Amino acid sequence: MTKLIASRDLDWHPPPLAPDYRSSRLRSPQSARLHYDPTATEMTGPTFGHSMLGDLDGDLILNYAQAGQAAIGPRIIVHGKLVDEDGRPVPGKLIELWQANAGGRYRHKKDGYAAPLDPNFGGCGRCISGEDGSYSFRTVQPGPYPWPNGGNDWRPAHIHFSVFGDGFAQRLITQMYFEGDPHIALCPIVQAIPSAKAIDTLVARLDMDTTIPMDIRAYRFDIVLRGRSQTLFENQTEGL
């Protein structure tokens, strides 16, 4: 038997059905997920090279802005390390992010919130993790916004992350929140995560060491992908 990627702890993640998050009611499968250990299919995945990136892909302050202009909002660096559960850096992996602008409005056909679009802000960026797993973006701090969930619901300020790993079994989409945001405790999407300890790992910390004086503040957010199994067998690409 081969098992190169450690099993996922499903109890650590939000369950499929979180009734207070209304959209999950009709979109949550009702049968339990069937478990198998990753095969060659899930231990592999797409690879992306630095050559596909443009110079400003990771700079949301400038990558949608007219020449000589910049996005409006609190300037921040969002940075951290992509590691696995064993603490190993995960280099060379594509990290994509997207977010609302400083007023809480997304540049998306379906978002009609009253806050205006910023003509100089697109809201997406991407980068590839470095040799030590590090990544860094420049952006503006997104605003909180209301969303239709049946009540007076406001999302905490957040940035969405999409991350690739060595194998598709490690593929992950999550959201990053900001230290001190009172909406974190009120949000049904966040609170679908079973434990406060797990939620805390999605809260970025103000990082004064990386903050550049008189220029831009920094927030630190480390991303953890599934680790490797303790046991490594030789026939690692055999089926199950």
Next chain:
Amino acid sequence: MADLKESPSQTAGPYVHIGCVPTFAGLEDMFDGTDLGARMITGDPEGDRITLTLKVIDGAGEPLTDAMIEIWQPGPGGGFGPTDGFSNWGRQPTAADTGNAVFETLMPGAPKGQAPHMFVWIAARGINLALMTRIYFPDQDNSADPVFTLAGDRASTLVATPVERGFTHVIHLQGEKETVFFDV
């Protein structure tokens, strides 16, 4: 060994397109105007070309029109290594009107010990942890495939329907026809 836990998943939300398929969100010029994974056939690869049309249906019988689907599949030879003119990975949004996600790809081969299949990964509003499932093909011997057989009497929910020049496949999130999803 560090004692870390995987970052907990959160839904991709309704605006996943901005980050992953920006032209679909209306950001036509972002990243040179090309959405990653939009084209799986990038040259003139050997193999049988197929059109795979996927649809995801919710518990009310309505198609998801705001989802993002990725597929990862073996090439015609059954391997996952690079093939000239072909990408094993594809990514498509479900269309805002029909809910269809259309992949122009090659018929997958059989990896060692498995039947020809595609791995499917679905992220959307209301889905807290991206869903994993597989697609198998009706004209293949799936009986010895360990994942297909794991699905038991629900394995038929994993089998695509042949149409002219390809296949369609409907993924049901709930109900009597609920698709088998995996924890891999």
